[in-house]
Amino acid sequence: GQQVMQIPQYQHVQEGEDFTTYCNSSTTLSNIQWYKQRPGGHPVFLIQLVKSGEVKKQKRLTFQFGEAKKNSSLHITATQTTDVGTYFCAGGDSSYKLIFGSGTRLLVRP
Amino acid sequence: DTAVSQTPKYLVTQMGNDKSIKCEQNLGHDTMYWYKQDSKKFLKIMFSYNNKELIINETVPNRFSPKSPDKAHLNLHINSLELGDSAVYFCASSQAYQGADTQYFGPGTRLTVL
Numbered sequence: 001g002q003q004v005m006q007i008p009q010y011q012h013v014q015e016g017e018d019f020t021t022y023c024n025s026s027t028t029l030s031n032i033q034w035y036k037q038r039p040g041g042h043p044v045f046l047i048q049l050v051k052s053g054e055v056k057k058q059k060r061l062t063f064q065f066g067e068a069k070k071n072s073s074l075h076i077t078a079t080q081t082t083d084v085g086t087y088f089c090a091g092g093d094s095s096y097k098l099i100f101g102s103g104t105r106l107l108v109r110p
Numbered sequence: 111d112t113a114v115s116q117t118p119k120y121l122v123t124q125m126g127n128d129k130s131i132k133c134e135q136n137l138g139h140d141t142m143y144w145y146k147q148d149s150k151k152f153l154k155i156m157f158s159y160n161n162k163e164l165i166i167n168e169t170v171p172n173r174f175s176p177k178s179p180d181k182a183h184l185n186l187h188i189n190s191l192e193l194g195d196s197a198v199y200f201c202a203s204s205q206a207y208q209g210a211d212t213q214y215f216g217p218g219t220r221l222t223v224l
Binding site for chain 1: 150151152153154155158166200210211212213214215216217218
């Protein structure tokens with residue numbers, strides 16, 4: 001079945017450093033979505049990418065969708081303590097499911 | 111107004127008991143989901159309903175029984191609770207039932223089985 005892998009599992013950075021998490025799917029996706037879950041909170045939708053090679057930005061966050069639509073990345077420039085949380089990618093295909101990656105937990109040292 | 115709400119927020123119970131978690135969404139969405147998040151933060155889909163009909167039923171023990179009285183509600187009943195059922199259970203909803211749709215999550219129910 002479809003699998004979505006995400007690396008790294010954890011990332012501990014100094015405030016101001018950059019951060020990147022990577023997502024890889026075993027199958028071609030129709031879209032990739034990114035969610036953020038703050039500690040003790042629930043996943044909250046950040047963005048959706050649909051087109052091959054698509055790049056979208058939200059302030060300090062840059063999202064990319066691979067040319068083959070099987071991988072994606074989220075890059076945060078100059079992390080802040082408010083960026084702390086777990087970032088999930090989620091891959092959608094032609095089925096009814098959205099398959100979530102295992103998540104990357106980001107910790108930021110002030 | 112809360113878009114997706116769940117009750118209770120916390121649930122502590124003994125092994126062998128039966129418990130229910132309720133979920134309601136006021137977004138007018140057609141599809142609702144139950145996810146289980148374990149201690150390692152893995153989010154695993156359990157069930158999905160579209161307009162009160164079961165769409166997805168992952169490999170979940172039949173002790174878990176979802177019920178959707180209408181498209182705004184999806185409840186989860188768990189029989190004979192086991193230690194391994196301890197987790198956070200999230201309800202979610204989306205406009206349509208395809209893997210392309212954004213999902214809106216409830217605040218979660220932390221279930222602890224003693």
